[in-house]
Amino acid sequence: MFKIIGLLLGYYFLGIFGAFAGYIVGSILDRYRAYGAGAINPLTNAHRQTVFIETVFILMGKLAKADGHVSQDEINHVEDFMRKLGMSSEHRQLAIALFKQGMAPDFDIKPKLNEFMAVCGHTNSLKQMLLIYLIVMALSDGRLDAAEEGLLKDFAFHLGYDQSAFKQLLEMVLGQSHFAGGQATSATALDDAYKALGVSKESSDQEVKRAYRKLMSQYHPDKLMGQGVPEDMISMATAQTQEVQAAYDLIKKSRNM
Known part of the structure; x- marks a missing residue:
């Protein structure tokens, strides 16, 4: 315009x-x-991307060690994550070093979270995508134990999420995970579909459609890159859009929308 x-x-x-x-x-x-402002100032955007990706790997390390040991599934998830990013050998070594740094029992994550909030915290999409990446990481071994959930709550609190907002996001990601690859993968698919969109069976058709459009906008690649999500990390957001789309299609079919 x-x-x-x-x-x-x-x-x-x-x-x-x-x-x-x-x-x-x-x-x-x-x-x-x-x-957002990152789309105008590429230097600011590049700095955001650096802080974002450093925070992701450090917090992944902290999360992987939350229950006292790092499982093979969690290691595989991080390796697959780096592979999807197309990292060079040098960048892989840096990411592994950040991951190990986060794993260290005496490592204080608060300064890194404070830096993230100072550089990226005014953009809700960056905070939400960081939490989504971490929740997906926690679910990589097929379960979410109490220690992992407690640590995720701590992360969410530092990012400005209250308990209710975190619970809603967690349920949404759990619901979306049951539509991996764009296909329903659970016996409770319709219930999961509503959770994936952050609505309920009592929500009106208009509320369902509005929630769907909001999520698709939040996961839009151009929007995320403009706000500071590194381009190589957009593929995970694209996967989320496929899951949201599959959930919405199932709800539409059940309601004859």
Whole structure:
């Protein structure tokens, strides 16, 4: 919208060169409105991405050791995570070092969480995607034990989530995980579908549709990259959109929407 306005005003006042300049300025404003400040300032965005990915691997390490030992499933999950990111050998070594740093019993995670909040905390999507990555990590061995859930609650608290908001996000991710690959994988698929969208069977069709659209917007690749999620990590968000879509399709079918 702004780029069209900028083009017209620029042409009106300054001719063809003014139109070009107005279009560029308008495009920047459009990206700011859609994706946040990181879409405008690539240096700021690059810094956000660095802090984001460092926080992910450090907290993954802390979470993996929450129950006293690191399972093979958790190791496999982190290795698969790095493989999906297409990391170079050098970056893999750095990620492993961050993971091990988080695993250390005496490592204090609060400074890293404080840094994350200072750099990324004003963007809700970054906080939510960080928690989603960590919840998926905790579920990688097929269960969520009390120690892991307690640590996730601590992470969520530092990110500004109260107990109710964390519980809702946890249930949503659990529900979405039952639609891995875009297919229902549980006997309670319809119940899981409602949880995946963060609604209930009592919700109206309009409320269900609104929740679906909100989630699809939150997981949109361009929006996440504009706000500071590294491009290589977008594939996991794409997987979440497939799960949300499958859940929504099941609800629509059950309601004849």
